[in-house]
Amino acid sequence: MPLLSVVVPVKDERENVRPLADRVRDALRESGPWELVFVDDGSTDGTFAEVEAVAAADPRVKAVRLRRNFGQSAATQAGLDAAAGDVIVTMDGDLQNDPADIPRLVAKLDEGYDAVLGQRLNRQDKVLLRKLPSGCANWLIRRVLGVPFKDFGCTLRAMRREVADGLMLYGEMHRFITALMIQGGARVAQVPVRHHPRAAGKSKYNLSRTVRVVLDLMTVKFQGSYQTRPMHLFGLFGLACLFLGFAGVAAAVVMKYTVGMGMTANPLFLLGSVSGLIGVQFVSLGLMGEVLTRVYFESQGKKPYVVRERRNLGDPPAAGRRAG
Secondary structure (H helix, E strand, C coil): CCCEEEEEEECCCHHHHHHHHHHHHHHCCCCCCEEEEEEECCCCCCHHHHHHHHHHHCCCEEEEECCCCCCHHHHHHHHHHHCCCCEEEECCCCCCECHHHHHHHHHHHCCCCCEEEEEECCCCCCHHHHHHHHHHHHHHHHHHHCCCCCCCCCCCEEEEHHHHHCCCCCCCHHHHHHHHHHHCCCCEEEEEECECCCCCCCCCCCCCHHHHHHHHHHHHHHHHHHCCCHHHHHHHHHHHHHHHHHHHHHHHHHHHHHCCCCCCCCHHHHHHHHHHHHHHHHHHHHHHHHHHHHHHHHHCCCCCCCCCCCCCCCCCCCCCCCCC
């Protein structure tokens, strides 16, 4: 049977480590082989000592300790890299996600999906600090990226190995795992899951994350739409600015010979000159982006596509699994 890996990033969650391991063990009692991978993201409250104790009692529990606090995205990536399973489940370490929902998510994969996301019902969080900002962020992500799902903040998700291997998380990118998977051609579904109030520990969430989410959203949008053709974005802005610059200078010349207004005193001439300069910079930026894109794909042997299946072509070249 395929191995199931449960990846749990933790930061100062000492009181939740042992109860979480017990609940995962109970939830997967009737399942096939599994492993639980804790990633300690620079905890200072003795979390890793608790993880070590749990791992010593159960060899299915694995532990990764980061040198310092790198953030949830980096910790999640570390867990994906360390996981050995054919199916990988991610979840928070605060016990607000319910491990009892894991078998249902994994079973949904058998319906032909590459990833299954949780949608938190009756969310047990504060309205102003968590629910309202999360609702606004979810709406913005749906509008900008065109992804139909309602809850992008739920960390309880199941995905196949090949989907996890295609992810590269940094910044606040863990919030955009759904969009990144869809951009990679994955078939994704979302199912309702339970959500519990935090019983121990302290939430690491604050409103300052909202700004970082907006900036990372711009990054994800650019990568999904223009990563292989940056000139189409920057060149479009550049041509628009060049057109405005030409129109402004032309209007200033016409006004000089029709109404006698001096060129340097005409704001249209200044506006046209600045617009033309900005246009040249945008076009130059697009050209540099095209060069960097070519270097990125060709120097590393990367392909601008992902193959789902092959027929009568033999086995594809071995890609190599990430080192744990």
